[in-house]
Amino acid sequence: MTVLGECEKLRDLLVATDRGEGRIALVSGALGSGKSAVLAEFGREAAESGAVVLGAACSRLDQPVPAGIAGQLLSAAPLPRETLDRMIGLLAAGEKNIRIVHELCGILRELSRSRPVVITLDDIQFADDFSAWLLSSVIRQTRSAPIVVVLTECLPCLAASHRLRAELDRHRHELIRLEPRPTPARSLLARLRKQDRRVLGVVAAMAVLGAEADPGLIGELAEVSAAVVTSALDVLSSAVPLDGGRFRPSDAAAIMADLPADWHSELRTRAAEVLYRHGAAPSTVADHILAAGRPAEKWSLGVLRAAASEASAYGDARLAVRCLELCLAAGVGEQERVDVSRALVRALWLVNPVAAVRRHASFAEGSDCAAHAVRCALWNGDEAAAAAALGSLGDPADKRTADELRLVFQWVFGRALPTSEKDEDPWAEALRALSTVCGQGCSDRANVAAENILHGGRVGETTPEVLAVAVLTLMHGGEPERASSWCDRLVGTSAQRGMRAPHALFLAVSAEVALNCGRTAKAAVEARAALDLLPAHAWGVQIGYPLATLLLAEVACDRLDDAAATAGGQVPETMHATLFGLRYLWARGRYHLAAHHPLAALGDLQKCRKLAKDQERDLPALVPWRSDLAEANRRLGRRADREPAARLPNAAVPAAPLSAAERRVAELAALGHTNREISQTLYVTVSTVEQHLTKVYRKLGVNSRASLPAMYLPRNTPVQVSSCRQVAGRPA
Structure with missing residues (x-):
């Protein structure tokens, strides 16, 4: 009534x-x-x-x-x-x-x-x-x-x-x-302040304990008898909807937001102690310690470290970082400080690479220090320092880490470091199979190794770049749909676990796979998403990877204004000593060609050529700069320098002659047309185009359409970008 x-x-x-x-x-x-x-x-x-x-x-x-x-x-x-x-x-x-x-x-x-x-x-x-x-x-x-x-x-x-x-x-x-009426949780405390203080204490204890709330723990935290808890629950059950004698999460959050800060902190600290005494999981106890903002006693430092270890095992790098940072802030002994710092840096690489690099000086000598030094050198593009640090990773316990970082070294700098061919460890053998892709081209063995690594690896444990190389191996090995499927899994898992750095990297890989498949609009969207997810300064030299893909995709979609903005950004100078830098210069050169800036294109492409030759990183399968340099010279009326034919892996002589249909598809693909455009030109299905291209790649021993030799361009036809004109979100 x-x-x-x-x-x-x-x-x-x-x-x-x-x-x-x-x-x-x-x-x-x-x-x-x-x-x-x-x-x-x-x-x-x-x-x-x-x-x-x-x-x-x-x-x-x-x-x-x-x-x-x-x-x-x-x-x-x-x-x-x-x-x-x-x-x-x-x-x-x-x-x-x-x-x-x-x-x-x-x-x-x-x-x-x-x-x-x-x-x-x-x-x-x-x-x-x-x-x-x-x-x-x-x-x-x-x-x-x-x-x-x-x-x-x-x-x-x-x-x-x-x-x-x-x-x-x-x-x-x-x-x-009067009949009971639901009371909004946000106004519950205000109504209770004139009531029995014991009821107020029970309400606050219930909200703080959340899913762990039961009458015994509530009474212990609120310091009241079981009878008072029972009576208070009767009061609450008629005013606020309860779920099994507990507040709903949204209601608990609203009540805690209304608690005075000092009381909330005190309750959190005491809740951690109560739950610790009752044997609650480290992560549950740590949640309350973190909310309080300070460790309660010495025992809480052990709980925070255990919770960080548990969080890392389940892929929650953000929680691991918070626990370990609070440990360090609380003050620990020297050896414990070193141990906690090492664990913290491992977690930081997954969420904030810049912070991980800046903590390099906090390490003592040891294998963790060497592994961290390798990662810092790779992030900075310092090839000599990375090679030296890799050489100091001699502890057998760190063998897997060393093997993975060697593959990352090759992905960054384009050359492999010496390794033992007699190593029979299956993981090391699979990594060696992947490492042959740059120098010797794709193979069935590399594809099998890539699948094994992707199935056996785990986001948060396996070095993210290793998983990225495995996906790209499938893409170059004629399995673009498998590569795309793996990208979706890796992007989803890293996003769910809050791992910003791997998430951004996997988005960049997905963008390259989409570009390789002719899905240029999707490639542009995902490359931009990768760059938005991680600030530019947090990428290190790897920033060149998503930037190059974004440039190529924007040019292919005829979005030259967007490409101009992308090409005008600042990049670290050390990036040019890596494959990412070469690919970025090549992509920017292609943009300048599309924008009718042949002089600017010539500058970028000549610099790309010089760096590739001087640094012995000339890998046409990954950075095919020659035909674009020739086009820039032609537009300027310059006589191009005689360039030796690109030594494409396994491509000197085709394994088998191309059929007429395969050659027509190869010519259009070499011009930069998407699969859909080729299908519309030749009046065949997109699936047929994909099948022909897969056969062309295998016969020529190349990895992508960008690597198709100039011999498959129609005579007197300049190299140009795809003429697709589409907006983001429209299928390519």
Whole structure:
């Protein structure tokens, strides 16, 4: 029933005063059921009808004040100043004597001679003992005077003494029970602050414990008895929806947001201690330590390290970083500091490479230090330092790490470091198979090794670049759809686990795979997403990888304004000493050709040629700069330098002659047309085009359309980019 509906029942009580009779009513209900609103509305209506209304509200905070409620009632009475001062003086004495009762009852009876008197008292369970004693006597006056007493109480009641309620039970009275109404969690604490403090403590404990909340733990954290917890849960169950005696996560969060900061921190610290004593999982205890912002005692440092280890095992690098950083901030011994720092750096490489590089100086000597030094050197593009650090990784326990970092070294710098061919370790053998792709071309053996590594590796444990190379091996080996499928898995897993660096890398790989398959719009979207996910300064020299792919995709989609912005960004100078730098220069040269800037194109492509030759990184299968350099020279009317034919892996003589259909597809692909454009030109399906290209790649021993030899370009036709004109999101 509404507030107005309940007031209608109370209005009937005033009718009895016309006959010189009094009435009593009790409005009872759970927290948030609208008791105070009903009382306030009735008081307003009674005053408008001409009654003398004396109102007071009880509160847990005012309960220790003797006669506090009686004082509230009298201060609202229309009494002479002298009478009021005399009564206040008697109440202040705090003595339970019959004189006070007679004085108070006499005043009320005198007031009721001219008009009805209405007394409203909210939350009587918190009335102070002295006021309850006095008001019990007033209730008895309603038998013979036009006095209406309306009280409210909150159920269930935790108050130890409830004198007024006991007095009511001796008299005939109107009982109005209000139906429970849901209370928004964000306003729950505000409603509870005038209630029993023990209920407030139970609510806060429940919110902090969350999914771990049970009556025993709640009582221990709130420092109350089991009976109080049970009664408090009864109060809450009628006001807020509970799920198995627990707050819903959103409600718990809203309540915690309303807690004072110091109380919240204290509760979190104590919750960690309680859960630790009861054998909760390290990650559960660590959540509370992290929320408190400080370790409780020495035992909590061990919990944080255990939680970090558990988080790393399950791929939650962000949680591992937070736990380990708090360990260091709390202050640990020297050896423990080194151990924690090493674990922290391993986690940081997955979420914040820049922070990992900056912590390099915090390491002592050791194998972890060497592995970290390799990663830092690779990130900075320092080939000599990376090679030297790899040479110091001699501990057999770090063999797998060393093998993986050697493959990453080759991916970054384009050359392999010496390794033992007699190593029979299956993982090392698979990595060696991948390492042959740059120098010897793709092969079935490399494809099998790539699949094995992708199935056996794990995001967060396997070096991310190794998984990236495995995917690209499948792409170059004529398995673009398998490569695309693996990209989707790796991108999804790294995103789910909050590993920003691997997530960005796998997006960049997916972009290259999409570009290779002719899905240029998708390639542009994913390359841009990779760059947006990780700040430019966090990529190190690897920034050239997504930038090159983005440039090639934007040019292929004829989005030259976007490509101009991409080409105008700053890149680290050391990037040019890597394959990423060469690929970026080649891609920027192709942009300048498409934008009709042949002089700028010539500068980039000549620099690409010089670096490739001087650094012995000339890998046409990965960076096919020759035909574009020739086109730049032709447009400028320059006589091109005679370049030796590109030594494409296994491509000196085709393994088998191309069929007429394969040659037509190869010519269009060499011009940069997408698979869909080729299918529309030749009136065949996209699937047929893909099958022909796969056969062409295998026969010529090349990895992609960009690597098709110039001999497959139609005569007198300049090398140009694809003429596709599409927007992001439209299939290529």
